[in-house]
Amino acid sequence: MKTMTKPEREFCADGLLERPRYFPRQLITPAEMTLEQNYFRDKMRRHNRLLHGWGVVCGAQVCLVPKPDKSDAEPWKVAVHPGYILGPYGDEIVIDRERVVDLRTEGLISVCGEPGGEMADPWCSDVFIRRQEGSGDITLYVAVKYNEVPTRPVRVQPASCGCGDTQCEFSRFCDGYEIGMLNDCPESHKNPPAESLQELVLDKFTDCPECPADPWVVLARVRLNRDGVIQEIDNCSCRRIVLSFSRFWFQCVGMTIGSVRPTELTQGGRNQTLVIEGTNLLSTPLPTVSLGPGITANVKPGATASLLSVDVTVDDDAPIHPRDLRVTKPDCSTAVAAKPIIIKSLPRPAPAPAPTPQPAPQSETQPRAGVKPPSRKAGARKGEK
DSSP states (O other): OOOOOOOOOOOOOSSSSOOOOOOTTOOOOOOHHHHHHHHHHHHHHHHHHIIIIIIEEEEEEEEEEEEESSSSSEEEEEEEEEEEOOOOOOOEEEEEEEEEOOOOOOOEOOOOTTSSEEOOOOTTTOOOOOOOOSSSOOOEEEEEEEEEEEEEEEEEOOOOOOOSSEEEEEEEEEEEEEEEEEESOOOGSSSSOOHHHHHTTOOOOOOOOOOOOOOOEEEEEEOOTTTOOOOEESSTTTBBBBOOOOOOOOOOOEEEEEEEOOEETTTOOOSEEEEEEESSSSSSSSOOEETTTTEEEEEESOOSEEEEEEEEOOOOOOOSSOOOEEEEEEEEOOEESSSSSEEEOOOOOOOOOOOOOOOOOTHHHSOOOOOOOOHHHHHHHHHOO
């Protein structure tokens, strides 16, 4: 059975969008739930169309289909490779697997869950279209457009006993696509703008682009002869390519410390200068330098990406042991010098020599060394005289 498709919404969501407001004891019907879905879908469509544009983002190349024995290519058939496309109305078109298309048919419609390769329709597989009268070559444009496909039918309980009740309803929508053949390249795919990317960011006003009138995105131009032998596949001349930053990335430059001089600091020293050389040392605000407790380090102004000048003060009682010098930037990048900084002890003054002890003064009653004290008897005798 041929899959039914929902009528296509060929318009752009340019007006104000409306979403439901839920409240207690509200009777919710399918209309409210569908409105909520359409609100976010239309919002995303408008975002894609006005901010990113439309066209092929990546992949979706059109290629030859080799014969089973690899001797040549199959006539009348091309393979559309997987890819990602933004439709003219902002819809996302995802070609999830390789699809084989017979150029004699009207194309194919994808449905979720179908296998890759050529999609066969038992009702229309033998219906071919006469592409061109005469003996000249045939030129076709393989294109794709978004197609919302209802899937997964389920039985519905009848609401009454009438014979007109629908017994089945589709329970899912598949974001599918339709691959078709066009006879001409649309005007929307011709004459790309001459302005460069730099000119797009100039200080000037730009108008919003108009809603496209054609839902197709051309993938390739194919030229083949009357027997179906493919002469040329051109994936460039009629293909709109959208700028993508998905493969653009870069790395920031890390910080490294090459050398630090001098390698010794003095305990108790004030305003000692350290010079740190390395790469990517500069930041805004300036990085911080740490040498552990008891040491204050401030980066001086005039720092460069390869040189830091640091004013260091070491406390008098700072512990004396080798210190790791660590530099930390505001973005949390941290680097430690390979060699530690040696802290020398504070030089102490030499102790004063001890004073020489002086002999105590002798008393009058004590005789001098080598002198005999006078005899009491002699004095008594003298006084008596």
